[in-house]
Amino acid sequence: MSVNARWPALATACAVGIGLAAGAGVPAGAAPAAPVVTRAGLDPALVAGRGATVDFAEQEAENARHNGAVIGPDRAAYSLAGEASGRTAVRLSPGQYVEFTLPGPANAVNVRYSIPDAPTGGGITAPLAVAVGGSTRTMTLTSQYAYLYNQYPFTNDPNAGLLHPDWWITECACVPSATTPAPEIAKPFRPMHFYDEQRLLLGRTYRAGEKIRLTASSGAAWTVIDLLDTQLVGLPHVNLRASNVRLFGADPTGRRDSAAAFDKAIAFARKARLKVYVPPGTYQVNRHIVVDDVTIEGAGSWYTIIKGRQVALDEPAPDGSVHTGVGFYGRDAADGGSRNVHLSGFAIEGDVRERIDTDQVNGVGGALSDSTLDGLYIRHTKVGMWFDGPMSNLTVTNNVIVDQIADALNFHTGVTNSVVRNNFIRNTGDDGLAMWSEKTANAGNTFDHNTVQTPTLANGIAIYGGTDNTVSGNLVADPIREGSGIHVGSRFGAEPFAGGLTIKNNTVVRAGTFELNWKIGLGAIWFYALDRSISANIRVTGDHYLDNTYNAIMLVSDWGVKDLYSIDGVRFSDIRVDGTGTSVVSARVAGSASFENVDARNVGAVGVNNCGSFNFRPTGSEFALTDLGGNDGGGTTGPWLASWELPNTITCDDRPPVVAPPAPTTW
CATH class of the missing domain: 2.60.120.260 (Galactose-binding domain-like)
Structure with missing residues (x-):
């Protein structure tokens, strides 16, 4: 290219x-x-x-x-x-x-x-x-x-050989175990x-x-x-009428483990109907603190730091964990979960340096219903916040989550009627914010007005199945690889999309990344029908896609299921696209979408790259576009949504030349 x-x-x-x-x-x-x-x-x-x-x-x-x-x-x-x-x-x-x-x-x-x-x-x-x-x-x-380094789930060793010698290697377009001689992969690899x-x-x-x-x-x-x-950081918060962890032996110098002192302060607070207060200091905690029906507040995340080592377990835990570490966890959903938990005003700093997916070494976890998490600073854990439902009515606000090995936050399985609002996220090792409806649908949740920057793998915001969820007012910037800005995916065994999915008033910047496995560009927002079709009532309204590396909007399936699954009836309206390296819309799937008041400028290639299911029928593509009016602007090839492209003209060019647009400007 x-x-x-x-x-x-x-x-x-x-x-x-x-x-x-x-x-x-x-x-x-x-x-x-x-x-x-x-x-x-x-x-x-x-x-x-x-x-x-x-x-x-x-x-x-x-x-x-x-x-x-x-x-x-x-x-x-x-x-x-x-x-x-x-x-x-x-x-x-x-x-x-x-x-x-x-x-x-x-x-x-x-x-x-x-x-x-x-x-x-x-x-x-x-x-x-x-x-x-x-x-x-x-x-x-x-x-x-x-x-x-290396292949998923990665290693800390720059000199390691391939973790999966039988996996496809995009750099040489080969399966090493099937290649004679096996290719020499440069080290450090990836x-x-x-x-x-x-x-x-x-x-x-x-x-x-x-x-x-x-x-x-x-x-x-x-x-x-x-x-x-x-x-400009304000003065420390003080609560004199609370169960103070220092009165129960917590060490603010961080030299001694304070986990037992936290447990005692929490037990006393529940009996006395008090809050738990953690004064300024650095407190060493090397295991989970189990929380239920308790409020824990610090002096502010710059002053109260709860920090722990990652500790190897003598034998794996029932959930598969081989390590433990600092974290605040609700009880397992199977044990009834936890309720009325309120955590605020402190930092959680872990010691996670490798990705082990079975490990529960997250900053906050478990099942937390009717609870709030506010003003926390979380870094160096595996996932900042990972929730396993069923659980309901959790509010996550005003937190900073950085430098994670995996996600910043994941609603995993049966999380309902919960809100994630006004959180700042940077440098995750997987999706920044995710709703993953594995086994049980997530429903009625909202990701609103969050900032997600530089996820090094996967997406800024990802929705995997679920019912009646909303993604609104977010800012996503600089996804790196194997993902992009906003992702709607039928994959990873997720329950189907049902009811509606509302995506509105988000801005995505410098996304539409290059997919190294497919060797094509994704969209700033992309839909992927891998495990099943996507046919819910999906509305994308008011989004801005700025300085897209490749496409602004992409709808795609996988080659092995291209004639089985479709993406139908997605409606795009009131969208602004300021700069694409290639197209405004790339369709590599059967189905349909409609467009209304989608304005574009600085488009590098043909406005619509319509490959459908790659059957190239004389009657046209299996993907149909409907023009509902007001779709203006374009680029090097003229109007982005031209009459000759409708409803399903095949305009398939998988790898058009990339024309980098000028920097975005006010509309």
């Missing part, structure tokens, strides 16, 4: 590895500019009213003053630039710096960064100097929670999950306009700075 220079190396993902390409940035000698505050790497005006409302300001390193080298832009998987917010970052050699200007008063910062792995895996640590207002503090960076985040309280409040300089040390051969979040 041909690729515009704005998106280099899309076709050479595996050759890129962890190479670092230098580019132009804001030179150190240039006059300092006003701070450039972004949301998901964009002008906030482009995403107004979408995503989470947060109390920090995001600044991309490439927009700041520095004497390093810009890497990117690049959308290739397995590359540092590809996993960066906005697909661009700044590489520093020892002694080099990035200098940001505070856009408002701040007393706390969060740095998203990458440093090298150890030669044999396991990570390294290195200091980063943080200078502001005449004083310098040290932030300790680590790659111990980054760097996954490095990914390069970034981590670190927070730091600055000790005092600095005024808008002051400079914060991040200087790389000799502790790492290079340091990549992706972005800086700056924040």
